[in-house]
Amino acid sequence: MSAPVLAVTDLTVTLNRPGGAPRLLLDRVSLDLGKGEVLGLVGESGSGKSLFCRTLVRLLPSRNMQIENGRIMLGEQDLAQASETGMLSVRGGRIGMIFQNPTSHLDPVMSIGNQLSEGLRYHQKLDAPAARRQAIAILRQVGFPDPERQFDAYPHEFSGGMRQRAMIGVALSCNPEILIADEPTTALDVTIQAQILQLLMDIRRERGLSIILITHDLGIVAQTCDRIAVMREGRLIEQGRKRELLRSPDHFYTKTLIGSHPSMPSPAMEKKALTSPPDFRATRDKPLLKVEDVDVCFAGAGSLLGKQSGSVRAVAGASLEIMAGEIVGIVGESGSGKSTLARAILGLTPITSGNVTFDGTSLRGDPGAFLAKLRRETAMVFQDPYNALNPRMTVGEMLAEVLKVQGRIPQVDIPARVGELLDLVELGREFAERRPRSMSGGQCQRAGIARALAVNPRLIIADESTAALDVTIQAQILDLFRTLKEKMQLTLLFIAHDLAIVRNLCDRVVVMNRGQIVEQGTSLQVFEDPTDSYTQALIRAIPDIDPDKSLLPLADREMA
């Protein structure tokens, strides 16, 4: 490795609350970044990885935070000591940043082109026409198909992937030497994620850019980075070359992190592979849930006098069966209709045609009885664990409310049942007194699952229930689902965009694309030997934790 472009030594950041003891947020972090190197910075939420990167450009999120100690050497300049005016030319001009959520980081009332021109005019002192020409060139480089026209478009007119491309373009417009990418693909679908990662690698190659890639996904790191640094609780606990670190991690935490990566075959998975999965179809039981040729159409937006602008077919001719005791996963990218299908099954969205049968009662036969039965015997677990819980209620009150409405057990037994439910989801009984505010994401999700279990459901529909959680927490929740299935003979319909999770958890998988079911079969079958071309592309796009299973054709040009 050549001389580092950025050398950080003993960087320490504290939070000084007035009237409180200072809290250590970053504890003596030392890290080098070589020219043209891609450094993966991994860790869970709250580990300090984002704070570290914001400290590099001295954009601390609060006035109460300050750099206590340490040096940030960018070439000959110590950024920890630089003046605020000095930092203006460093930010953007030498160290650029892109963020997780392009929608909130791009200015919605300014055209994409003008946002690029801003950097060009400010850092490279170009005049307006030159900036426009240059901005169009950058837009083309980051993959806009028609940059002359798209220069004047606004962020909301683009998809999430294109917005992320635009944000990369905005960062490039300042012509930086170092790019900090903070979870740049977390909000994107896998196939788009692969494209964005490819773009970053291309830019690195073309511009000799050094990249710090912050991510929680070790798969991405394995596929793109040269070196890995692992952070936890404000400390850098381990760093090293990618292959060595992945092969033989020193730190216990790194081992856990690698172990909980969903693309690693779990012990359960290996067992399943040996003893072929129980074939539910062979049993003579009728399916618990049967979806026949369901169509869901949404009317297009109409106005008082304007004509209706056509309807959208969100789900087209979907048919599937779920046997009792089965875990079925529905996977697909955003907009594939997987959530709409789930809502249609629960009767939350009217179906246009087709039929849904749940344990003998059908939607077409007797809608009233069907819905009543569904509401009694199914439950849903949601994506965002915080927003799905009422912030004003304690977990105990929330569970008691469900039990009271159900009216199946006498009033006096409710507290005991609440305790049982908490035991089931492996939360301590003291959580009955807690409110969501004082709980972590994983604990909230357990409470959400307890609420689903409170109705004694025969079928649970989990819509992206682990998408908002850290990997190690994700692994715990998946374990919980598995245990519950064993204990309670639950049937689970698990909706996710994360294929690795579905592969880990589900017996059967249903793949959706543009409202249609393109493939279904046992997990093993679908993931090992997909027949549909879309499924194949989807599976290829999962970043594997094994660097030798290459995701990107050009990514594997490691630094010598």
Add this chain to the structure above:
Amino acid sequence: MHRYKFVLYRPIQFLPVLFGISIVTFVLVRLIPGDPARVLLGTRATPTAIANIRSQYGLDEPMWLQYFYFVKNLFHGEMGKSILYKIDVLKLILTRIEPTLVLVLTSVTLSVLIAVFMAALAARNHGRFADHAVRVVSTAGIGFPPFWLGLMLIILFSVNLDLLPVSGYGRTLGDKVAHLILPSLTIALSLSTVLTRSLRAAMVEGLRSDIATAARARGMPERVVFWRHVFPNSMVPTINLLAINIGWLIGGTVVIESVFAIPGIGQLLVRAIFSRDYMVVQGVAMVLACATVLINLIADIVTVAADPRVKL
């Protein structure tokens, strides 16, 4: 551009609104005790004279027929004849509209300028003295009724400092400007308190937003971050708030014209109500309703122009 298509069909939606307003004003003005003929002729008028006047203005017809004539006239662009001034109501309104129009325009402009200045000052010094000062002033301002504020300004600038005229409206341009400063300022100060609070909150949030962080991460100086990114974004909700307050503004203008004795349509309305000049009250109410509706349309156009995401 199709985003502005609503400008074409929105006026059709106005029709039911105006129809409703015509009924309400027609009925309300007749619910006030008293009789225009009696007000006009004085207390010693003979019953015959009163009956004459009543039949002359059609006041002896049944209510529904009177309303029918009122609406029929409206379609012909007429609003009947003033009982008090003995001239066509529309002509009467046109001679009085200029001061009101100028007053509304200047006070809206002034209040936006004041609000932007105060809110920017507060937001950019969030949590410091300037911020607290702006918050105290704008909160206190909400508590002051505009007519009281107007009287205080008269006492300060006209009576004590003798800088500006006490009341009335001038003939030359310079004279008119001098007469309009205090009333515009009165309305603007009252209106700007509400705007300042909303704008300040939006700006404080904007300075903490991801948009601002992203701009700072590109090396933009704080001035650019604020005026180019935070300010346009924070104006979007404020435009809506301003539109909502237009009704209040027009009502306020009526009061302020009385305080400053400005011969606008607000003052005309007040006199017409006291003399039970039904035709004038109806006419002015219709004009003010049209103005409110029109200003809301303008606010919508501005919103669409300010925020490319909005579709109406």
